Amino acid sequence: MLQRLFYRSYRVTGFHHWLWKRFTPAGIFVVACAGMSAALGVDTNETMAYQAFAFLLGLLVIGGLSVPFFRMRFHVNRILPRFGSVGVPLVYFLEIKHPSRLPQFNLLVSEKQEDPRPSLNEFLFLKEPEEDNRNFFDRTMKYYRWMWLVNRKRGAIAREQSLPALLPRKINKVSLEISPTRRGRLQLKGILIARPDPFGLVKSFVYQPREQSILVLPRRYALPHLAMPNGSKYPHGGVSLASSIGESEEFAALRDYRPGDPPRRIHWKSFAKTGKPIIKEFQDEFFVRHALVLDTFNSGDDANRFEAAISVAASFVAHISTQESLLDLLFVGPKAFSFTAGRGVAQNDRMLEILACVELCLDLPFVELERMVVSHAREVSGFVCVLLNWDENRQQLVRKLVAAGVPLLVVIMRLPGEPVPAPGPMAGDPAHFHAVDISNLEEELARL
């Protein structure tokens, strides 16, 4: 009952959104002053504030009357980049054309955003990640839960921007900026073009629906130069996987023909020049193949831990150069996934795209990941394991990898205040075991 009451109270924040949408900052100031003068001038014999109220109300009424008269048709085209990233302002362009014969000044533009307020069920049943750490008052009031749900639903912060003068019958190219707040696909509904009233208080709108979407990549952090865990293992499949099909060993040198050399290795140009058969010598190339293991099995209900793990994994993907190596991304979603990038197979950005869409695995056991990783152990030179926790299941996985003699780098997500766990199976190689505080990821990752 009480929670429903709080929910109803917080829903009133919709009025706040409406206010900011319908009025300019000056308009909101006038509305506030009108409210204050109405309260102060409620007894017209005691103060003269009612006189100011009458004037301010007149301004708002005249401003409001201009709202229905803005019906200009705009043709808007949005030119989006391929990706955005969480926390990085996303700048893109709009092409705006209007049929008027006069230039249009002082217009405002913004992305139309859906109502970010959560439903009652979401408010009642979705728990904010850090809610258990909050004090009794905050846990009861659930205001932080509300804020978290609003941010979660909003996807991006899109602020209103002023448009430069729009020239008539021409395509005006203007830039627009939004700030994505969560990874994944961001749906953009349409463009709102606003015109303030003559006093600059109340806005009239024209809405141009333009549904488009853009993929928002996870937040990434800078990593120091890492000595990635490598074994001197010849990766099965080698270059054939990387650049071409069949034997595609790298050219090493020329030498004289020896009996038994295949004729197709004869270097005909040299044979012609020297008069004796010269053989092209090839050398099998040794290259590094890493596997990035992403833990998608949440042991608790902590979504922040998972988001941090995604960011850490994305940071590794961005950091490891796939020009010179291969990188496998191993995780379990609806089923076990293995995705390889590098050496011409695919680029890192494809892997980041995958990471942008990874969700928690709720219906498969952890052993699925363990099975996939252990079977992969023979093919890679080292593992980077990004784990959400350091419980027995995870330790068992690491124990098996250690037993298989595969070099490992283990990164555990740790909540603020949580003690650093003992390395356990990594006790033999503590330098490659890190428990990072997710509230301070940038600094913690820089220390790796």
Place this chain on the structure above:
Amino acid sequence: MKIPPGLLGATVLLWGFETRLLPFAAIVALLIEAHHFTSLRFDLSELDLRRLWTLSTLLFVGAAGYCFISRDGPSSLMIFLQSAAAPSKSKAFFQVFNVGLILFQWLPLIFLPMMLGQLYSRAGRIRLSSFFWLYRGRIEQSTGNFYVNFGFPFIAVCFAAASAANSRDDLFYPCVAILSGWLLYAIRPRRYSVVYWLSLVALVGYGGGWGHEGLHAAHGILEGRTAEWISRLIQRNTNPNESKTSIGKIGKIKLTSGIVMRVHPVAKKPVPSHLRDSIYTTYRGTSWFSALGKRDFASVIVESDQTSWKLQNQTNFPDEVGISAYLNRGEGILAVPTTVGVIRNLPVLILETNSLGAIKVREGPGLVRYNILYGGDNTIDSPPSRAEENDVPETERTATLRIVNELQLHGGSAQEVQRALVKLEKYFSEKFTYSMYVTASKNGQPGSETSISDFLNNTHSGHCEYFATATVLLLRQAGIPARYVTGYVVDEFDQDKHCYLVRHRHAHAWTLVYFNGSWHDYDTTPSTWINEEKKLASRFEGWSDWWDDIWYSFSFWRYLGNQDYYRTVLVILLFTLLGFLAWRIIYKGKWNKTKTKKSEASADLPGADSEFYRIETALLTRGLHREEYESFAGWIQRLQQTGLVPVYPEIPGILQIHYAYRFDPQGLTPEQRLYLSSAVSECMEKISKLPNALIHKN
């Protein structure tokens, strides 16, 4: 958005003109506008601006406290919170509201430090977090830094302050319109022509002028209607001290247990069991009327000591009791025993009584502690009128007549009356029970019995109002004059305070019976009622009593202590508190700084024990000054280049090792550490051998 030059000053001048503080306003306006003509700017940090805001807040709190205390705010607030009567609440509310209005007029001065802080700071704007403590930290991190121009709220504050002065001149509205227009012109969208814009502003100005006159007129009409409605409401429902009460009124009062008065025994004499405040004569529907109005009260002449009031000619009274009670803004009906004769120690200007014996006082303090001399057979009540002997409503006659006949009640001689009273008391005690507050729900329904008839014929259960009303009607039916009285029963003795506490739940109604040439209290309500009501006492009654005690002590000290002294004491206390808060804030800031510095200094920095610092100290003491921006290496290099002083060639080598010791994460090997120590010692020996004068001379 920028505020056009001159607008802030003009707004301040408007405030000064309206509040008759033009000289102050002129100085303030000058200070504000001077920032356009001077390049003087201060490098105010976020912390400084927060402190300025804290200063403004403290000034606001101080001014509010001063206004509140000096304008009789505490008593108004208590009346507002405690009074049950709507008119008193309303009056007290407007008194508090007026305190707020006076405070409003000071606001521009209160917020001036913040305004000047913004105008004369290099940043020229203020972060939102400077104003709101809650906004700092997480919320600001998540939403980004928001800056505000304090000039806009300052203009609004000036307008509000000017309007609160209520000068009623014709300049206020045009000035507000012009100044607002000035501000709007600066931010107007350029897509509209100036002529079009001016026309619209003129339209708004004209419409607003017409509108505010209409608002004022509408308010006048509404106020008249409201007053009419409230007066009807009061007549219908509320004031038991005046001329009317309804059955259920006392019952409602009983629902709370706040302390109404304290009854102090005098010289171990017994205290009166009943203290009455209102007497009623006529019963109609479910209401009692006194048949007397406000105008029927007559003043009593005060005795020579200015605090004693003689109500009866008799001089000797066997009993005496002290009573402490609150007066609502110095006015009220005194609760007294029926046989009251003299009231002493009552510091009021006017005391009035009516023929029914109600005693009203005016122009008194908020709390009075008076002594009453009482006892004997006489009362100040007028003898019964004929109507009071047989005035029984037709609707109740059937029921009352049946009981009178059944009990064979009749008046006549004093003995007959007393016999009738005994019979009646026995009748009620045997056949009726006390029940908690019930409303007179059946009243007014056609064909149904009235509340009292129902009580007498069917339910035989009710609260004191039913018993008292029924008794009066039965006695009158029997030809015995009777009146209906409301007041309080004195029953609960508090050992700690050595006095009787009279609570709201002790509110009671009973009967006055006339025989032997005087009026006597006669109560037929079963005596169990006090215990029954006590069961309803809240579990938090102790807390409520604690607060009542504090308020009583404060009121006693305020009204009955040294009355001239309290304001000074409160103001001194207030300003001491504010001073302490200000000092705390400033000191806390310094303390934090000191703490930070100390902690920085005492931090266990790697290499902090390097012996190289000895060389530095030795060179510094010999006058080889090191600039603040110079590193050790730069300093040594400069000394070497100048060639004016003998700087030993091994110092750069020692410095390298010192740097390694200080900054290299690997640190020094034991050998290197030993070398650093020994090399510094050797170098120090050489430096110490040099005469200071030589170096200075060089």
